[in-house]
Amino acid sequence: LVVQEGFQWMATDEEILARTVGQGFTRTGDGHVEQPERLYRAYRVGPDGGAVSCGFRDHALSDLIGFTYAGWSANDAAEDFVRRVVEAGRRFSARSNGAEATVFVILDGENAWEHYEDQGRPFLRALYGRLSSHPDLRTVTMSEACAGATEALPSIFPGSWINGDFYIWIGHPDDHRAWGQLVEARQALENPPEGLDGAALARAREEMLIAEGSDWFW
Numbered sequence: 001l002v003v004q005e006g007f008q009w010m011a012t013d014e015e016i017l018a019r020t021v022g023q024g025f026t027r028t029g030d031g032h033v034e035q036p037e038r039l040y041r042a043y044r045v046g047p048d049g050g051a052v053s054c055g056f057r058d059h060a061l062s063d064l065i066g067f068t069y070a071g072w073s074a075n076d077a078a079e080d081f082v083r084r085v086v087e088a089g090r091r092f093s094a095r096s097n098g099a100e101a102t103v104f105v106i107l108d109g110e111n112a113w114e115h116y117e118d119q120g121r122p123f124l125r126a127l128y129g130r131l132s133s134h135p136d137l138r139t140v141t142m143s144e145a146c147a148g149a150t151e152a153l154p155s156i157f158p159g160s161w162i163n164g165d166f167y168i169w170i171g172h173p174d175d176h177r178a179w180g181q182l183v184e185a186r187q188a189l190e191n192p193p194e195g196l197d198g199a200a201l202a203r204a205r206e207e208m209l210i211a212e213g214s215d216w217f218w
Contacts, residue, residue: 002052009053009146011106013161014039017056020157031060031084036092040101042149045156053146054153057106057161058088066107069123070115078126086136102145169217182212 002010017039018024026034033039039058044051061084069077085103092101113120131139159165169175189208192201 003046003050007052009042009055009142010045011055011057011104011142012156013164014056014059015164016157016159016161017043019159019164020153020155027060032087032091033058033060036088036101037095040088040092040103041151042102042146044149044152047154051152053149054156055102055104055106055142055146057104059161061085061088061103061105062107065105066112070112070117070120074117074122074126077123078130081127082130082134082137086134089136102140104145175217178217182208185211 014025014033021038023035023038025039028034039056043054043056045054046052061081064077064081064084069081072080085105088103089101093099116123131137157164160168162168170179186208189201189205
């Protein structure tokens with residue numbers, strides 16, 4: 001479905017990769033992945049002729065930005081983050097005959113910044129300054145990061161990047177009831193009464209899609 005819609009890359013969490021390949025990730029006491037050779041690379045997901053590139057985020061690094069660094073000084077947070085990324089690359093290189101790591105850091109972009117000083121500007125300026133000047137690091141877009149993916153995964157474990165499953169979206173009785181109501185609404189729209197105004201029906205269908213994609217279920 002992703003390929004059919006024209007997407008060239010997608011992204012999700014390291015837990016999805018772990019469940020896909022049946023091998024979990026462990027970390028050192030200071031949070032470094034002990035299997036960097038599996039995590040810090042892009043993959044091709046899907047059958048030949050219908051695959052899409054996929055990056056799997058470093059959960060710990062992403063959550064540091066999302067939930068931790070807001071309580072640090074901008075410079076200390078940026079320094080810690082860069083140090084961790086450099087160490088991740090070195091660990092990957094040591095486990096993969098000198099190859100270059102691609103460290104994916106991905107988070108919900110709208111959530112973190114309200115908790116930072118000045119909406120995160122001091123932190124981001126400190127971080128981007130260090131990233132752009134560090135001799136061992138190179139920032140790339142997701143398209144660039146995923147362009148060279150060669151290792152194939154025939155399929156991917158179904159789940160969100162919250163706990164590697166869909167419980168947050170479908171696990172509560174209220175969620176079940178709401179999905180059931182959406183099914184009933186969709187069935188009604190698929191068999192509308194005769195004479196219903198076409199423009200009104202189109203608006204109703206658009207609202208249906210908005211409801212089905214809503215964060216309400218979260």
